[in-house]
Amino acid sequence: MKIVSVLNYKGGVGKTTLTSNIGAELARRGRKVLLLDLDPQSNLTFCYYTPDEWRKQLRDRHTIKQWFDSFRNGKPTKSLADIITKPAVVNAVFGEGKGSLDFIGSHLRLLSVDLDLATDLRGTNEDMKAEIHEVREALRFALANDPIPRYDYVLIDCPPSFNILTQSGLIASDYVLVPTRADYLSTIGVEFLYGAMHDLVSLHNRSTKKAKIAPPEIMGVVFTMVEFYNQHPIMTQQEYMNRVKRLNLPVFTNVMRHNTTLFGNPIPTSMPAVLKHRLNSQISIELMALVSEFENAFKTERALAA
Numbered sequence: 001m002k003i004v005s006v007l008n009y010k011g012g013v014g015k016t017t018l019t020s021n022i023g024a025e026l027a028r029r030g031r032k033v034l035l036l037d038l039d040p041q042s043n044l045t046f047c048y049y050t051p052d053e054w055r056k057q058l059r060d061r062h063t064i065k066q067w068f069d070s071f072r073n074g075k076p077t078k079s080l081a082d083i084i085t086k087p088a089v090v091n092a093v094f095g096e097g098k099g100s101l102d103f104i105g106s107h108l109r110l111l112s113v114d115l116d117l118a119t120d121l122r123g124t125n126e127d128m129k130a131e132i133h134e135v136r137e138a139l140r141f142a143l144a145n146d147p148i149p150r151y152d153y154v155l156i157d158c159p160p161s162f163n164i165l166t167q168s169g170l171i172a173s174d175y176v177l178v179p180t181r182a183d184y185l186s187t188i189g190v191e192f193l194y195g196a197m198h199d200l201v202s203l204h205n206r207s208t209k210k211a212k213i214a215p216p217e218i219m220g221v222v223f224t225m226v227e228f229y230n231q232h233p234i235m236t237q238q239e240y241m242n243r244v245k246r247l248n249l250p251v252f253t254n255v256m257r258h259n260t261t262l263f264g265n266p267i268p269t270s271m272p273a274v275l276k277h278r279l280n281s282q283i284s285i286e287l288m289a290l291v292s293e294f295e296n297a298f299k300t301e302r303a304l305a306a
Helices: 015-028 051-058 063-070 088-095 108-120 125-145 164-174 185-206 235-245 284-303
Strands: 004-006 032-037 100-104 153-157 174-183 215-226
Touching: 015 088, 015 100, 015 174, 015 215, 015 284, 032 174, 032 185, 063 100, 063 125, 088 100, 108 164, 108 235, 108 284, 125 153, 125 164, 125 185, 164 185, 174 185, 185 215, 215 284
Parallel strands: 004 153, 004 174, 032 100, 032 153, 174 215
Antiparallel strands: none
């Protein structure tokens, strides 16, 4: 099971669009996929459920908020299995016996999760630190030990911040995928993210009573909303793309070009673009190439290990 957090400190970089379409295309290829929406804005959730479906089916029983609300003495009393759903419209595309896509939705009230946890904690400062740490590492333990299906891929859509939700996702993950626009504000945090992850894992390893972990590996930076002229990225964006490449981090060859179908529609559709468009459309061809590169990154890693 490959667990990948999708994260950038900067919002509005196409993080949710990337997560949604990679997850859907992997499932269409026969993979068993779990998508987990940790972002209180819930945009990934509304890629798969309409607001009305969310209110009726998810809001009160099947979101990650119910799992966090169940914590007692730093441990959840609910299993992740209790909150997993299966988006019917999307799974109907794959056909029986093929791939599948399961989902853990988000909730707008996750915005206050740090404050809620702080309010619930009691005891000395050291006790509180220990309990917060248990909350931080609980998702990793749950994905490994709860009675949930064994997935090929778990993709975690993290908030554009470094709060307890993002930290939980990173501690649970073996890899991080970093979407970014090719501009100053979006790319400036990429290098800081690498250092912050290592600091977080160092803190985790000093605090945990469980096995020590390695920092998640940045599997790649994906450029999004790229504008092209004469089949090449426009010059100002190419300059920022080159800057990121000089950080010596892996960078995906395939990009997500600017497209109003992908990035400009404010109305939830409950169907990712990669499933909604003809297989020979430009959107589908480019997204499928990106997903192939995503999967090949793991194959390359296995070959190097051998």
